[in-house]
Amino acid sequence: MNKKISLIGVPMDLGQMRRGVDMGPSVIRYAGVVERLENLGYEVEDRGDLRIGRPQRYDVKDKDNLKDLDVVVEANQKLADEVVDAVSGGAFPLILGGDHSIAIGSLAGVAKDRKNLGVIWYDAHGDLNTGETSPSGNIHGMPLSASIGLGHDQLTGIGGFSPKVKPENVVIIGARSLDEGERKLIKDKGIRVYTMHEIDRLGMSKVMEEAAAHVTNGTDGVHLSLDLDALDPHDAPGVGTPVMGGPTYRETHLAMEILAEKNIITSAEFVEVNPILDVKNQTAEAAVALIGSLFGEKLL
Template sequence: MALNIIGMPINHGTGKLGSNLGPQKFRELNILDTLKDMGYDVCDLGDIEVAEVCDEDIHRCDEKLKFYDVVIDANTKLAFRVYESISKGNFPLILGGDHSLGLGSIAGVSKHIKNIGVIWIDAHGDMNTHETTLTGNIHGMPLAASMGKGPDKLVNLFEHRVKVKDENVVHIAGRDLDPGEIELIKNSKLKAFTMDKIKENGIDSIIKESLDYLRDKVDAIHVSFDIDSLDSSFVPGTGTPVADGLTVEEAKKLLSSIAASGMLVSLDLVELNPLLDNNDETAKLYMELLKAVFENYNSSVKAQLALG
């Protein structure tokens, strides 16, 4: 089994420049050598091609959703690349890029592992639809679309089907949820552990409950990790920072525990914005979290990922 690095240099889901530079920054910080030094077989599959468009094209294909066609095209390409990786028994490590890339990563993984579980770690819900979005930014919609909620072109991206059942989703660290997202959570079967619940029960309890909940329900887990899940004081280099988030140690413990569970098969690292960072503070912290994952990764995942 190899780790396949896949860059997704997209910022069109957020409308801010900078997150498209995330994959380049990870490489500048020697992500390949870091993983190889940890004993992994690593192959960099390069970056997904993202169409170059001007600001005037923001509503070219949809009067409400921004850069709709660009996001769909790039994520379809990403889904193909992720599916190709995981279907060969490898581990796709997707480097973003804004969180709209969750559309493609989950679509690709779930084509191979139909009964996938998703742990979405994020200050935001990312569960808006075209009807509830307040901004038109598609990075606020990928989890809803993956669960079958939203416009057809997002829901049916790559394959005409729901990518993950709502009862197979765990959302962690939410604290900036829009009204439509709160309503969706209330009317679905997903588990949501807000920061209030984490503070009340402790991160250890949340980790145990999350993994116990998914262990007998799913065949494997995809994690989509947004750096803004951490408290804004730790992460200047992200586009939508939110206060009162995870501490660095809580984030490390959460990711390490999932990695050690034997269920992790793919991972998104998203919303690093080098243009907003302070002397690579956020980027270097992301590398610390990456090391925590792969120092604890259990490679005996479901008979070498042969699940499809």
């Protein structure tokens, strides 16, 4: 793992309806992410938080069923530029959200100089909607579809190129809430998905072994996008769209430990921590512990 880390906060809450997730980067920092990484021997450059614009009114849909499109696009373009700058300086970009719409900018930045990026999408949801298929118009349900080149031109075109990743290089882990349009897209594009059914039957160890093999087959880097709502709400209550029956805190630690052992992750983001919905900062502390495991923290 790259020993130089650029930490980028993205206080975005415009990709979804429940306010508060914009405080995610702050509470993750408060939970000690910088100290955790420095204790593991990493050089951490905290770039602070991006400045996110604010619409006059929240959750306003445009004609294409997309809420707050312009400000979401603006924020993601800023993030893409920030990530490109971090990568050009030889650093591992570690992005803290914010809602999951920020993954559009993350992937635009990290894919800029990679010809064949692999992606592990650790999430209760597929995030494969477009304006045509989304029941809500919330862009935090669209970052993966936009990154594979589907959806509104302003979303797919962030960073000046599209697609950022090929569907065959994506693995979704922990899915248990998929909309009808997402299910169809997964089948049409042949996207590899490990639902909770597969995790229960195979075990997390087997799932991660298979997922790691899949995303490293012919790729030149792997991005991890981890939504804290992937975890069961018992272990991560502070998220906006909780779904019962997810991986446990311990199973998710194992997933991160396996990725650390394989040393395949070249960029990462941790998103959707909402302190307003949390209990004693439990979800932010879980995020920091998982980041520690991803970067090689061990008990012995």
